[in-house]
Amino acid sequence: MNIKTNMIPSLKKAKHLGLLFSFILFQQFSTNAQTSNKIESLISKMTLEEKVGQMTNITIGRVAIETGDKINIDQDKLRDVMINHKVGSFQNVMSHAYTLENWHEMLDNIQTMNMKESRLKIPILYAIDAVHGADYTLGSTIFPHNLGLA
Structure with a gap:
């Protein structure tokens, strides 16, 4: 019983770390797409x-x-x-x-x-x-x- 109780905080920590990593990964792809779109838009406006x-x-x-x-x-x-x-x-x-x-x-x-x-x-x-x-x-x-x- 003691083992299960000790595992719960570790599982919660792993879950939170997983969510945090997923958010960071999503943000990185989102930022890259936004930057690429901004660059493409800027180039299309250039003479x-x-x-x-x-x-x-x-x-x-x-x-x-x-x-x-x-x-x-x-x-x-x-x-x-x-x-x-x-x-x-x-x-x-x-x-x-x-x-x-x-x-x-x-x-x-x-x-x-x-x-x-x-x-x-x-x-x-x-x-x-x-x-x-x-x-x-x-x-x-x-x-x-x-x-x-x-």
Whole structure:
């Protein structure tokens, strides 16, 4: 009799875990379907120019102005590239290291304009060439390239 009494909490626990797992599994499939539907809907709304723009990656230097120890964005150039030409991606290639705060300000500037003014509000993809580490950030550690370690 003692054995049956001890088994009941274990069975209840297993039942609850099974229900929880089923819910999580269902939620995962539901979310994937919702995401896929949203993506398909977004792609169907895009013009050919917007699709090409999303696959275009240009260097940030195209819209940036380096002034000594700070990097600023030329708003007119940024608007032309992102809004008029639909460019969806920037590559971080600059000649100097800048503070983390300066990078945050610049990236926020880019995303804010994009989310306010672009037609479909697709976030900008920002790529960083960090083979040596965070070498575009002032005070960061630079590591040797893999080839230099061989």
